[in-house]
Amino acid sequence: MNLKKAIIAVAGYGTRRLPITKSIEKCMLPIGNRPVVDYLVEDCVANGVTEVIFVVGEQHQQIQQYYSGKNQELESYLYKKNKTGDLQNLQKIVSQATFKFVVQSSKGAYGTAVPLALCAELIDPDEQVLYLAGDDFIYNNTGESALSQLISGVRSSGATSGLLAAEISSQDIAKYGVIELSDGAFVRIVEKPKPENALSNLINISKYVFDKDMASHAAAALNQPASNGECQITDALNMYVADGKRVEVIRAQGEYLDGGSLSGWLHANNVVCG
Numbered sequence: 025m026n027l028k029k030a031i032i033a034v035a036g037y038g039t040r041r042l043p044i045t046k047s048i049e050k051c052m053l054p055i056g057n058r059p060v061v062d063y064l065v066e067d068c069v070a071n072g073v074t075e076v077i078f079v080v081g082e083q084h085q086q087i088q089q090y091y092s093g094k095n096q097e098l099e100s101y102l103y104k105k106n107k108t109g110d111l112q113n114l115q116k117i118v119s120q121a122t123f124k125f126v127v128q129s130s131k132g133a134y135g136t137a138v139p140l141a142l143c144a145e146l147i148d149p150d151e152q153v154l155y156l157a158g159d160d161f162i163y164n165n166t167g168e169s170a171l172s173q174l175i176s177g178v179r180s181s182g183a184t185s186g187l188l189a190a191e192i193s194s195q196d197i198a199k200y201g202v203i204e205l206s207d208g209a210f211v212r213i214v215e216k217p218k219p220e221n222a223l224s225n226l227i228n229i230s231k232y233v234f235d236k237d238m239a240s241h242a243a244a245a246l247n248q249p250a251s252n253g254e255c256q257i258t259d260a261l262n263m264y265v266a267d268g269k270r271v272e273v274i275r276a277q278g279e280y281l282d283g284g285s286l287s288g289w290l291h292a293n294n295v296v297c298g
Contacts, residue, residue, distance in 0.1 A: 025184060025235065026151040027175065028075060030068040033139035033230075034061060034158035035081040035128040040285050051158035052086045053283060056297045059090065060283035061158040065121070067171045068154060075122045077146065078158075079139035082130055091123040135254030136230070137245040144239035152184060153239075155257075157230035160288075162188065163295060164278035170231065177274035178233045185238050185264070186272035188231040190280040194219045200227035201258050203273060210271040213258040215250075226273070228258065229280055238264050 038050030045053075051061035065076060078087060089095075095114075102111040126142050133141075140155050147153055154171065162170030170188060178186035187210075189203050197219045203226040204211040213228050214221075232238075238260070245260040265271055281295060282288035 026148075027153065027233070028073060029077060029147070029151070030064075030073045030075070030154040030156060031077045031079065031140060031143050032061065032064060032156045032158045033079050033136065034084065034087060035079050035139060037081070038159075038284070041289070049084055049086045050284060052090065053159075053289060055281075055283060055289070055292050059087075060161070060289075060292070061087065062117075063161045063163075064156050064158065065091075067161070067169050068156075069120050070169055071154075071171050071175055073121060073154065075124065077124045077126060077143055079126045079128050079142055082127055088125055090117065092118060092125075094118070133246045133249070133255045135249065136257040137242040137255040137260045140234065140239050140242040140257060140260075141246055141255075144236075144243050147236045147239050149236050152178075152233050152235050155230075155232040155234050159284040160229060160280065160282040162190070162229070162231070162276045162278040163281050163292070168277065170276055170278055173277055174231060174233055174274050178272050181272040183270045183272040184233075184235040185269065186233050186274055187261075188229055188276045189226040189273050190229050190276045191225050192227055192280070194222065194225055197222045197225065197227070200229075202227055205273065208273075210265060210273050212262045212265065215256065215258055226275070229276065230257075231276075232257075237269060241267070 034051040038045030041050055052059040068076060099111060128138060128142060174188050198216050201213040201215045202217055202222045202224060203213055204223045241264045242260040246255045249255050250259060261271060279295060281292035283292050
C-alpha cells in the first residue's frame, strides 16, 4: 500500500496547559527552538510523507502561519543582514511538504476519532496514512526514527494498520489508554484504568498507521460516543478489530515525550536540549 500522507490532530483546546494555551496553540509550544509538532513533521518527511494534513480548530492560525505562511519583513531583514542560514531554515519549513488544513468545528462531535473521520474521504482505498496526535513524540538521541519503526513493523507483519506502544510505570497508568494483548496480539484498548485493573503497562501513544477501512470505522464511531460524550479513536480501533481486522502493536524504541502536560513539556525540553 502507498503511504504518502500524514494526518496530525491539533484541534484541541489544550486545557492541560492553561493559561498559556489561551494565546499559544498547544502544538506550537516550544521544545528547544522548535514547536513540539515540528518533531513529528520532520519524522513524517524523513519517511517519505509528501502531504501533511493538519486538523485544526477554528481559531488555530499560528500553525497555519508557521507551515504555509511567509513573513516577508523578517525574510527581508535576514537577507539584508546576510543571515543566510536562518533564511534557508525558514524557507525549508514551508517547502518540505504540501501542507493542508482541515477545520474541526467546535459545534460538532468532539474526541480523538473526529480528525480521522473528517479526513476519511481524503484517503484512497489503496493507501495507508499516518495518524498522529500533535503534542507528543518518541525521541532517540541517536536520530533513529520512531515512525520508520512503526511503518516497517506494520509492513513486515502483513497487517495494514498498527500502532506504537510505550511502556510506562504503573503509577502513571490511569492517565492513558492501556493496550490489552493476547499472545502478543492486540485485543483492545482500555481507557484510563486503575493501576490494579490494568492488563499491561503498554500504553497507546496516538501514533498509528491506518488503512481506509480504519478511517471508515472512525466515521462510524461518531455515532457511538463514549460515556463522557467524546468519540474516541480507541472505540473505532476496538470496532475495527471486532470486525475481523488486525492491528499490529509495535513497541517504541526511544523515550516517549509528552508535551501536553507541564511536567511532560519541561522534561521533554530537558531531554532534547540537555
